[in-house]
Structures are given as structure tokens and as C-alpha cells.
Amino acid sequence: MHAPRFVLGISALFHDSAAALVDGATIVAAAQEERFSRRKADSAFPGRAIEYCLSQLPAGAGLDAVAFYENPRLKMDRIVETAVANAPRGAVIWPQALRTLFELDTSLPARLCGVLDDPSRIHFTTHHRSHAASAFYPSPFDSAAVLVVDGVGEWSTTSIWQGSGDRLHPVREVRFPHSLGLFYSAFTQYCGFKVNSGEYKLMGLAPFGRPVYRKKICDEIIDVKPDGSFALNLKYFEFHTGASTVSPLFGILLGQPVRLPSEPLTQHFMDVAASAQAVINDVMQALAVSALRLTDMRHLCMAGGVALNCVANTAIWRNVTGLNGLWIQPAASDAGGALGAALEVARRGLPSRPIRPVSRGDAMNGALLGPRYSYAEIEAVLRHRGIPFEAPVDEGSLCQAAAAALGNGSIVGHFDGRMEFGPRALGNRSILADPRPDGTLQRVNRQIKFREGWRPFAPVVLAEEAAHYFDGPTDSPYMLLLSELKEQFRSGPSLGEARSIGTYLPADLQQAVTSAFGAISHVDYTSRLQTLSRHSGSRVGAILAAFHELTGCPMLLNTSFNVRGEPIVCSPDDAVGCFLDTHLDVLVIGPFIVRKQAGAAWMNKKAGRRKFDAD
Amino acid sequence: MPTSKLELMELLVTTIMGLTGDDAKKQHPTQDRTAHSTYFDAPAAQVDTSNITLADLLGDQPNLLLALAASHEGADSVVSARVIRQIASFLCDPAVSIDVTEHRTRRFLDYVYPVV
Numbered sequence: 219m220h221a222p223r224f225v226l227g228i229s230a231l232f233h234d235s236a237a238a239l240v241d242g243a244t245i246v247a248a249a250q251e252e253r254f255s256r257r258k259a260d261s262a263f264p265g266r267a268i269e270y271c272l273s274q275l276p277a278g279a280g281l282d283a284v285a286f287y288e289n290p291r292l293k294m295d296r297i298v299e300t301a302v303a304n305a306p307r308g309a310v311i312w313p314q315a316l317r318t319l320f321e322l323d324t325s326l327p328a329r330l331c332g333v334l335d336d337p338s339r340i341h342f343t344t345h346h347r348s349h350a351a352s353a354f355y356p357s358p359f360d361s362a363a364v365l366v367v368d369g370v371g372e373w374s375t376t377s378i379w380q381g382s383g384d385r386l387h388p389v390r391e392v393r394f395p396h397s398l399g400l401f402y403s404a405f406t407q408y409c410g411f412k413v414n415s416g417e418y419k420l421m422g423l424a425p426f427g428r429p430v431y432r433k434k435i436c437d438e439i440i441d442v443k444p445d446g447s448f449a450l451n452l453k454y455f456e457f458h459t460g461a462s463t464v465s466p467l468f469g470i471l472l473g474q475p476v477r478l479p480s481e482p483l484t485q486h487f488m489d490v491a492a493s494a495q496a497v498i499n500d501v502m503q504a505l506a507v508s509a510l511r512l513t514d515m516r517h518l519c520m521a522g523g524v525a526l527n528c529v530a531n532t533a534i535w536r537n538v539t540g541l542n543g544l545w546i547q548p549a550a551s552d553a554g555g556a557l558g559a560a561l562e563v564a565r566r567g568l569p570s571r572p573i574r575p576v577s578r579g580d581a582m583n584g585a586l587l588g589p590r591y592s593y594a595e596i597e598a599v600l601r602h603r604g605i606p607f608e609a610p611v612d613e614g615s616l617c618q619a620a621a622a623a624l625g626n627g628s629i630v631g632h633f634d635g636r637m638e639f640g641p642r643a644l645g646n647r648s649i650l651a652d653p654r655p656d657g658t659l660q661r662v663n664r665q666i667k668f669r670e671g672w673r674p675f676a677p678v679v680l681a682e683e684a685a686h687y688f689d690g691p692t693d694s695p696y697m698l699l700l701s702e703l704k705e706q707f708r709s710g711p712s713l714g715e716a717r718s719i720g721t722y723l724p725a726d727l728q729q730a731v732t733s734a735f736g737a738i739s740h741v742d743y744t745s746r747l748q749t750l751s752r753h754s755g756s757r758v759g760a761i762l763a764a765f766h767e768l769t770g771c772p773m774l775l776n777t778s779f780n781v782r783g784e785p786i787v788c789s790p791d792d793a794v795g796c797f798l799d800t801h802l803d804v805l806v807i808g809p810f811i812v813r814k815q816a817g818a819a820w821m822n823k824k825a826g827r828r829k830f831d832a833d
Numbered sequence: 834m835p836t837s838k839l840e841l842m843e844l845l846v847t848t849i850m851g852l853t854g855d856d857a858k859k860q861h862p863t864q865d866r867t868a869h870s871t872y873f874d875a876p877a878a879q880v881d882t883s884n885i886t887l888a889d890l891l892g893d894q895p896n897l898l899l900a901l902a903a904s905h906e907g908a909d910s911v912v913s914a915r916v917i918r919q920i921a922s923f924l925c926d927p928a929v930s931i932d933v934t935e936h937r938t939r940r941f942l943d944y945v946y947p948v949v
Contacts, residue, residue, distance in 0.1 A: 232947045233947055261947070285884065289879065289885065289890070290890075290897055291890055291897050291900060291901050291904075292879055294897065294898060294901055294917075295901055295905075295913075297949050298901075298913060298916055298917055298920070299913060300948075300949075301845070301849060301916075302849055302912065302913060302916055305849045305850060306846070306849075306850060309842055309845070309846055310842075311948075311949055312841065312842050312845040312846070312849075313838040313841035313842050313845075314949050315845070315949040316841050316844070316845060316920070316924070316931065317841075317931055317932075318949050319898065319920060319924065320924050320931040322897065323896050323897045323898045323921070323924065324896070324924070327887060327896075327897065330887065331887075337886060337887035337888040337891065338886050338887075338888045339886070340886060340887040340888075341884040341885065341886055341887075342884060342885050342886075342887070342890060343883065343884040344879060344880050344882070346880065347880065347883070347884075369946045369948070370946075370948060372879075373877065374877075374880060377876070377880070378873075386883075387881075388876035388880045388881055389876065390873040390874065390875070390876065391873070391874055391875075391876050391877070391880065392872055392873060392874065393874060393877075394948075396872065399946070400946055400948075403946045407945070413945060413946050414946060414947070441867060441872075443869075443870060443871050443872055444870075445870075445871050445873065447871045447872035447873040448872055449866065449867070449872045456945075457945055457946055457948050458948060460945075461945055462945055463945050463946055508873075559884075562883060562884060563884055566883060566884065
């Protein structure tokens with residue numbers, strides 16, 4: 219049998235379409251379609267992401283196989299069975315179901331054959347196997363339990379796997395319509411946020427509230443067994459029969475109707491967010507315990523959209539007894555399925571081939587798997603747009619200049635090297651700021667990202683310094699775990715004290731609860747760390763080290779280089795556009811520095827004029 | 834011109850309600866498992882398969898829907914097989930035109946997870 223070596227993985231048609239190219243066990247490239255199409259969470263067939271991945275094939279090499287991240291026949295089965303089981307309810311979504319059936323039946327095979335015209339070399343893995351493969355094969359572990367939790371693919375919504383050597387073996391599953399991802403999305407909708415993008419907001423809102431509805435939720439909405447398996451009470455949901463995730467009974471149970479996006483975030487919704495998060499924490503912890511017990515493992519790998527919930531991840535890290543190692547796929551949502559499918563197919567054919575990375579580190583290359591642009595391409599964009607720029611003499615001078623600008627209070631857009639794969643900006647497409655000055659959080663939220671003033675930011679911290687400032691997990695390269703700012707760096711009133719003096723709105727509470735690093739600590743003093751060694755060799759690591767040397771502060775605010783409702787920037791042109799549309803002060807792009815203050819007047823006038831979609 | 838949403842809905846209403854009736858309820862009995870100690874299931878056979886090629890997925894059928902119908906017939910799921918064959922036939926009908934671009938750009942109302 220011909221062993222596929224170069225395998226292209228594809229995820230598409232539902233959300234977060236992506237492509238990934240692997241060479242056996244080595245990940246060559248991966249990117250989400252949204253970065254090229256500029257449509258957030260783009261679900262279209264990822265033509266441009268595929269084009270990019272194929273451009274990374276070595277000269278003379280050809281594609282051996284294509285791997286699609288789910289089984290369309292099984293998915294069609296679930297769609298039809300659900301329609302039949304619920305009929306006549308659900309008629310409102312049948313036109314949508316028909317369109318999806320048409321796409322899966324007709325368009326998808328044709329598109330895949332357009333990439334590789336040989337049906338015997340087009341492979342389909344199941345949705346959860348793709349997630350499990352994305353979590354286990356690139357992980358630093360030779361054997362591990364694997365936990366996949368998401369909305370839904372074909373039928374599985376939660377699955378436990380045993381990963382050993384180059385094999386993944388399924389152990390247990392929970393099936394649609396019972397879904398923890400859909401449970402969390404229901405609360406996202408209830409609190410007035412968009413499903414599939416607002417889950418981060420719900421998680422960020424939770425610390426403002428108290429989990430007073432936890433018991434009611436567990437008594438009525440979800441039945442959780444001690445082993446973490448669960449069933450939803452479907453009378454509170456409509457995702458399987460209607461154009462809403464929640465049914466009207468959801469609001470009746472919780473005492474208020476669904477919040478409209480334009481309505482204020484009252485204490486009620488903060489408490490609901492806190493309650494939903496508390497339930498998710500409990501269920502995820504119990505699932506992690508079951509995963510270790512059922513597989514007799516001590517390491518745990520995770521993927522699926524719910525694995526992006528860093529609060530639940532941290533509950534597992536802190537509380538699961540016997541857990542010796544936790545690794546979470548940074549592209550945990552469906553985009554990562556493209557990578558997992560490719561890795562799963564690439565290991566076929568040569569079962570004796572070792573697929574594990576030899577080193578203790580993971581095989582993700584820091585999730586820096588996307589396109590890189592040459593300095594000549596960047597310079598051409600700057601010149602074409604008439605942007606005045608500086609060209610420091612060397613890399614060291616550039617990092618010193620960037621650190622000095624940050625130390626002077628400038629908000630800096632940073633663009634260099636390969637684009638990140640997954641939802642987090644990890645330095646190469648990042649907005650950076652000094653986290654210490656008062657007002658930085660508000661400024662970045664309001665004037666740079668154009669988003670709600672209460673939303674927290676995360677820091678990139680020198681790995682060597684993290685334990686001096688934070689308690690909890692301090693080895694966190696992908697911003698997937700929470701740490702707590704140490705007591706001595708906290709200041710001002712606590713959340714409870716702020717409330718007692720009459721502060722109730724989230725943005726006001728966020729401003730009232732301060733710390734020595736106010737822009738990156740949330741109201742409960744937690745931070746979603748990205749730890750980065752000063753010896754990482756990355757540009758942002760060098761800027762951070764220079765900033766530390768200059769100011770004594772070993773961390774920077776690090777948020778994705780984009781504005782509300784838009785994907786992270788991909789190309790130099792995207793970066794320059796975002797720089798001009800916002801109140802960013804400085805752009806460090808490749809080997810060049812652009813300063814708005816020193817630039818032409820038109821550069822300053824343009825900022826803030828564009829209107830952005832709500833995220 | 835794309836077939837309207839209403840027409841699509843009518844097509845499926847006719848198919849599902851016309852072909853299923855009481856048979857559907859027999860095929861999808863409601864299970865109350867609240868008294869059980871777990872909601873976990875053993876993995877389905879398909880989940881244990883590493884991957885399957887497009888050629889194998891199609892088998893001797895011209896498209897995936899008909900391959901799915903054939904697998905249901907093989908498993909004695911007559912109701913589902915009939916529904917799927919009917920859906921496959923009108924998706925092939927030249928009078929039916931499916932516009933997939935609208936839902937791609939905006940799946941429902943942004944407040945429901947893309948389950949279908």
C-alpha cells in the first residue's frame with residue numbers, strides 16, 4: 219500500500235473552515251479561511267487556505283491524499299434522523315437542512331475531487347476522531363487519555379479516547395442532541411451574545427456574577443451523572459427544531475427573557491453567566507476524571523470548542539487528582555479538525571512508523587503555521603499606501619525602539635513572521651501595550667478594538683518570571699489556562715467591595731478593581747497567560763525581554779491584531795489597514811516601524827471612522 | 834432562480850409527514866435514562882473506523898445520499914431510507930435549485946449553533 223506522506227486536511231461548511239498540510243507526522247502549514255476571506259468564522263470551502271497550504275509543498279512534491287474532517291454520510295444521517303424524529307416540529311429549519319444535505323451530497327465531493335481527482339485518495343475521518351487526533355498526535359505525550367467536547371459534528375458531542383503510540387481508540391461517547399457545547403451556546407444566546415463567537419464573552423462575564431442559578435440549572439436544564447456524562451432537558455432548547463438555541467421556557471425558568479444585545483448587562487445576566495460557567499467547570503472536571511479512569515492514563519489531551527474554555531481547563535488542571543500532564547490543542551475548534559484529519563490519515567499505511575515527536579515539546583511550532591510575508595512585500599505595501607516608515611539598522615535596535623514606545627504608553631501593533639493557527643494571537647499578529655498604566659484596558663477596548671469596556675485582556679509574560687507574579691499554571695504557551703495574580707500586586711477594592719459602594723455595571727466594576735497590572739488582570743485577579751521564554755527566538759519574545767530590561771515589567775498586554783467582528787490580520791495590507799482604522803500609535807511590521815504621531819495628518823484623521831460589525 | 838424557502842419547506846413536509854407517520858415514532862422511541870448510572874454510550878462502530886475513502890463511502894451508489902439510503906435499507910431502517918431516497922430525488926430534480934450562498938454568509942440569525 220502506498221503510504222500517504224503529504225496529506226492536506228480540510229474542515230469546511232459549518233464554521234471555522236481551515237486547511238492544514240502535514241508531511242507524515244510533521245505539521246507543515248495550517249490556516250483558517252477567515253484570515254484570507256476576511257469573514258469571521260468563515261464556513262465556506264477553504265479555497266484560499268488550501269492554496270496557501272499547497273504553496274508550502276516542497277518543490278517537486280505532490281499531494282498524496284486529502285483528509286476531510288468529518289464523515290458527510292454520517293452527518294447527513296444525523297440531520298435526516300433528527301428531522302424525522304421531531305416532525306412536524308422543526309419544519310422551520312428544514313430548508314436549511316436541505317441546503318446542507320445538498321452541499322454535503324453534491325458540492326463537497328466535487329470540491330474535494332477538484333483538489334485531488336482520485337476518490338480512493340480522498341479520506342474522511344469522523345469529526346471527533348479529527349479533534350482527538352489534533353489533540354493527541356502533536357502533544358508531548360506518548361500515551362494519554364483524550365477528551366473531546368464540542369457542539370456537534372456527526373452524532374458525537376463528547377468523546378473519550380485512549381491514545382497510545384500511533385493509535386487512537388474510542389472509549390465512550392455522548393451523542394446529539396445532548397451536547398455540552400450547545401448547552402454553553404444556549405447561555406451565550408440567553409445573555410445576548412452571538413453563538414459561536416460570544417462564548418468568550420460569557421466566560422469573561424462570569425467572574426462578575428455569583429453562581430446562584432447553578433442548582434436550578436442542574437435540577438432542570440441538564441442532568442449530570444457523577445461520571446460527567448449528561449443529558450439535556452430538551453424542552454429548554456430549540457437548536458434541533460428552530461432558529462434559536464434556547465426555547466421560551468429557558469427565560470421563564472431563569473426569571474427573565476433573553477437579553478437583547480442592545481440591553482444593559484444587569485446583575486441577573488452576570489449571575490447566569492457565573493452559574494453556567496460553574497456547571498461547565500463541574501462537568502468538565504468529572505469528564506476529565508472519567509477519561510483518566512477509563513483509560514488508566516495520567517496525561518490528558520483535549521480538543522473541541524469547549525476546550526477553549528480556559529476557566530474549565532484550569533479547574534481540571536487544579537482539581538483532577540492524578541493528572542500528571544495536560545495538553546490542549548490551541549486550534550481546539552473545528553479549524554483544528556483539518557489538522558487532526560490530516561495527521562490521522564498520514565499515519566495510515568506505515569503503522570510501524572514512529573509518529574511521535576522525539577522532544578518533550580509539542581509538534582505545533584508554537585501554532586505559528588500560517589503565511590509569512592517577505593520584508594520586500596511589506597515594504598511594497600507601505601510604499602504603495604504612502605506610509606512613512608523607519609527602518610532600524612538591526613533587529614536589536616528595532617526591539618529596543620518597540621520597547622521604548624511601549625514604555626512611553628504607546629499601543630503597538632506587531633506583525634512579523636508566520637501567522638498563528640487557531641483563535642489566539644500569540645505575538646506575530648498582536649496588539650501590545652504596557653499593562654500597568656491606569657486606563658490602558660479602557661483605551662484598548664474602546665479606541666483600538668471598539669468593543670465593550672468590561673472585557674479583559676491577556677498578558678504575554680516572560681516564562682522565566684511568570685511564577686514571581688502569578689499563582690497557578692505558569693507554563694501556558696497558548697493562552698488556554700488561567701493564573702491568579704499574586705496578592706502583593708493587587709490594589710483597590712475587591713469586586714465585593716466595589717459592589718458594596720454602589721458600582722454595578724461591568725465596565726465600572728472592571729475599572730474599580732485594579733492591580734499593579736490593571737489591563738491584564740480580571741475582576742477576580744485571574745489572567746489568561748501566554749508564557750514565552752526570553753530565549754524563544756521570536757520577535758515578540760525579544761521585544762518583551764527589551765521591555766523588561768527597560769521597565770522591570772516582565773509582561774505586556776497581548777491581544778489579537780484585529781478589530782471587533784473581524785478576523786485577525788493576515789497580510790501586511792490587512793495590518794496597515796487595521797493600524798489606520800484604529801487609534802493604534804505605532805506599527806511594528808517586519809523590519810519597519812510606523813509612528814502615527816510622526817506621520818502624515820491623514821493617518822490620524824482616518825482612525826475611528828470605520829464602522830465595525832458587532833462580534 | 835433558486836427554489837424559495839417556502840417551497841423547500843413544503844417539499845420536506847410532504848416527504849417526511851407523508852412517508853413516516855407512526856413508523857417514525859416506532860423507529861425513534863424515546864428513552865428515559867434518568868434512572869441509569871451513566872449517559873455514556875459505547876462508541877458507535879463508525880467512530881472506531883480510522884477513516885474511509887470517498888470511493889468506499891459511495892460504494893456502488895452514484896451519490897452519498899443514495900449510499901446512505903442503501904445503508905439504512907441494509908439495517909432495516911425503512912422509514913429513513915424512504916425519506917432519504919425522496920430527498921435525493923428532488924435534489925436531483927432540475928426544477929429544484931438550491932442556493933447555498935445565503936446561509937454561508939449568515940447562518941440563521943447568529944444566535945443558533947449551526948446544527949444543520
